[in-house]
Amino acid sequence: MNWMPLISTLAGAVIGISATLIADRNRWRREETRHALDVRREVYSEFVSALKTAGEEIRAVALGDHMSDSARDAAVREAFRGTGIYTASERLWLVAPPQVVAAGNEAFHSWRAVRDAYARGMTVGSAEEAPLIAQRRTAMAQMRHRMREDLGIGPLAIE
Numbered sequence: 001m002n003w004m005p006l007i008s009t010l011a012g013a014v015i016g017i018s019a020t021l022i023a024d025r026n027r028w029r030r031e032e033t034r035h036a037l038d039v040r041r042e043v044y045s046e047f048v049s050a051l052k053t054a055g056e057e058i059r060a061v062a063l064g065d066h067m068s069d070s071a072r073d074a075a076v077r078e079a080f081r082g083t084g085i086y087t088a089s090e091r092l093w094l095v096a097p098p099q100v101v102a103a104g105n106e107a108f109h110s111w112r113a114v115r116d117a118y119a120r121g122m123t124v125g126s127a128e129e130a131p132l133i134a135q136r137r138t139a140m141a142q143m144r145h146r147m148r149e150d151l152g153i154g155p156l157a158i159e
Contacts, residue, residue, distance in 0.1 A: 036095075037151065043091045044147045047104060050088040051111055051140070054080050058111075062118040069121060076119040080112075100150050103143040110139040 057079035061072070085108070092104045114132045122128050145155060 040095055041151055043088075043095050044100075044151070047088040047092045048144070048147075050083050050085040051107060054083040054085045054111055055114070055136075057083055058115050058118050059124060062122070062124050072121065073119040076115055080115045085111075096147075097150055100143070100146045103139070103146040107136070107139040107143040110136040 058076050061075045061079045064075070089104070089108055093101055096104065110132070114129075114136055117128065117132055118124075122132075148155060
């Protein structure tokens, strides 16, 4: 009996099955990578939006009139908390790489410093506010830079 046709048929089948498995595995990896990127993009957008909203909310409260210092403190803290920033921050910590988490955490804490100053009675546009706003802008720019880098998007030349 001639074994050569049988061996070549088996070898062809093994090669064909292996090639199919490798192609399927590569396609699955690409899909997983694309999905992970989409999730990070969504989380980054949610986090940045929550930070911006928190800033607008606490600034609006700081511009308002308050009966007492404690009322102002409570209103500023509630405005910050009500934006969903804490949930967005936790999502960031779960899916982002360490450099993005670190930059996001710095931006978050820069906003909290502004919040705490407004809660203590700092006025919008005061000399006390200027260094806090500068620190916040720097932290936000660094965070956006890290996020864009992680998403494979080039840097912005406007910051």
